[in-house]
Amino acid sequence: MSTSKIPATLQSQRDEILQEWIREQLAAESNRGDLLSQGELRAESERFLNVFTRAVSSGGINIRDEAYTPVLEILAELSRSRGRQGFSPAETATFVFSLKQPLFAAMRKSYSDSALLLDETWTVTVLLDQLGLYTTEIHQQAREEVIRRQQEEMLELSTPVVQLWDGIVALPLIGTLDSARTSVVMETLLQTIVETRSEIAIIDITGVPTVDTLVAQHLLKTVAAARLMGADCIISGIRPQIAQTMVHLQIDLSTVSTKASMAEALREAMRRTGLAVVRVKAATV
Amino acid sequence: MASTDRIPILTMGDFLLVTIQVDMHDQLALTLQDDLTNRIVKAGAKGVLIDISSLDIVDSFIGRMLGNISGMARVLDAQTVVVGMQPAVAITLVELGLTLSGVHTALDVERGMTMLRRYLPVDLLATDVIDQD
Numbered sequence: 001m002s003t004s005k006i007p008a009t010l011q012s013q014r015d016e017i018l019q020e021w022i023r024e025q026l027a028a029e030s031n032r033g034d035l036l037s038q039g040e041l042r043a044e045s046e047r048f049l050n051v052f053t054r055a056v057s058s059g060g061i062n063i064r065d066e067a068y069t070p071v072l073e074i075l076a077e078l079s080r081s082r083g084r085q086g087f088s089p090a091e092t093a094t095f096v097f098s099l100k101q102p103l104f105a106a107m108r109k110s111y112s113d114s115a116l117l118l119d120e121t122w123t124v125t126v127l128l129d130q131l132g133l134y135t136t137e138i139h140q141q142a143r144e145e146v147i148r149r150q151q152e153e154m155l156e157l158s159t160p161v162v163q164l165w166d167g168i169v170a171l172p173l174i175g176t177l178d179s180a181r182t183s184v185v186m187e188t189l190l191q192t193i194v195e196t197r198s199e200i201a202i203i204d205i206t207g208v209p210t211v212d213t214l215v216a217q218h219l220l221k222t223v224a225a226a227r228l229m230g231a232d233c234i235i236s237g238i239r240p241q242i243a244q245t246m247v248h249l250q251i252d253l254s255t256v257s258t259k260a261s262m263a264e265a266l267r268e269a270m271r272r273t274g275l276a277v278v279r280v281k282a283a284t285v
Numbered sequence: 286m287a288s289t290d291r292i293p294i295l296t297m298g299d300f301l302l303v304t305i306q307v308d309m310h311d312q313l314a315l316t317l318q319d320d321l322t323n324r325i326v327k328a329g330a331k332g333v334l335i336d337i338s339s340l341d342i343v344d345s346f347i348g349r350m351l352g353n354i355s356g357m358a359r360v361l362d363a364q365t366v367v368v369g370m371q372p373a374v375a376i377t378l379v380e381l382g383l384t385l386s387g388v389h390t391a392l393d394v395e396r397g398m399t400m401l402r403r404y405l406p407v408d409l410l411a412t413d414v415i416d417q418d
Binding site (some may be wrong): 170183 | 302367368369370371372374375376378379380384385386390392396397405
């Protein structure tokens with residue numbers, strides 16, 4: 001690559017290339033003026049062009065070379081931030097691909113030998129394609145990280161066990177119960193029963209969209225495990241639709257006490273633990 | 286060696302108290318079953334409290350044994366309460382399909398005792414009161 005004129009072109013026509021490139025990006029359909037200001041775009045482009053020129057000058061067109069590490073770092077950072085801002089992968093990759101035209105134009109101006117021009121155009125194309133694909137890859141990774149984090153958060157969020165009173169805990173279930181969630185739910189519930197020494201656990205299924213035989217089986221398992229530890233379960237929040245489905249599916253919940261609402265369940269739990277709620281004075285509102 | 290190992294059974298008034306603090310192996314379980322039924326008959330016990338809070342590992346045999354002991358005690362007119370089961374043990378038993386539906390359970394020894402006293406026939410309680418006086 002010692003004969004290559006690409007580094008020289010990039011250096012001598014740096015300003016023209018940068019101007020043209022930014023103009024290109026702003027004009028492109030994928031430009032997201034709503035997400036990224038012109039100043040930011042200009043700064044990013046300039047920073048990238050600088051490290052890119054340095055990397056190309058050091059020779060080599062393999063982006064896995066050490067010389068390209070700063071280029072890849074900048075691109076990775078850019079992809080991640082754009083991914084978070086809501087850019088699509090194509091919009092992100094356009095950042096790199098839109099450099100082609102200004103660069104080719106600059107090369108056409110400074111090359112006299114057309115054979116060399118063709119060769120080097122190809123070299124630059126390959127190089128920029130690799131970089132463009134790299135941004136897409138990172139973009140995807142960033143998105144996957146977000147999804148994974150959200151999944152984990154959801155699993156934790158969806159199984160809170162709250163203490164309602166001394167000796168009474170509640171487990172409001174939200175979302176479908178599958179085997180993985182049931183074991184998390186069961187473990188959290190049993191652990192809380194031990195920690196709070198609660199005799200009664202209310203499992204509220206208001207947020208469970210459908211109850212089929214499998215979900216019912218999971219529920220009954222949880223109830224059985226709690227009972228083995230010495231805690232009674234009350235299942236509450238059974239919507240009319242679910243009550244109908246349960247009977248149609250011949251799900252037998254006769255071994256568990258069930259209540260229509262959480263309030264009813266709490267009343268029952270208090271009755272069993274010998275507690276009562278009384279009004280101490282007339283309501284002021 | 287194994288057959289000489291025994292789990293101690295303590296008498297507390299009308300109740301028998303068994304605390305399992307070692308890993309249960311099958312022979313130990315059978316010996317306990319044997320000893321316990323004998324003691325219920327001899328002492329005329331009205332309740333059995335089995336504390337398994339130190340038990341970390343159970344298998345289906347031990348699970349079934351708990352159910353059996355409860356059944357045998359009931360035939361001999363004594364109630365059984367199993368107390369202090371660890372969450373992991375409870376999950377294991379449920380996954381094994383052993384819900385021990387005939388066994389009473391409580392969170393700790395104290396509550397287990399309260400439960401047993403509640404099951405005690407009223408006339409027995411009455412004689413207790415008279416005795417105390």
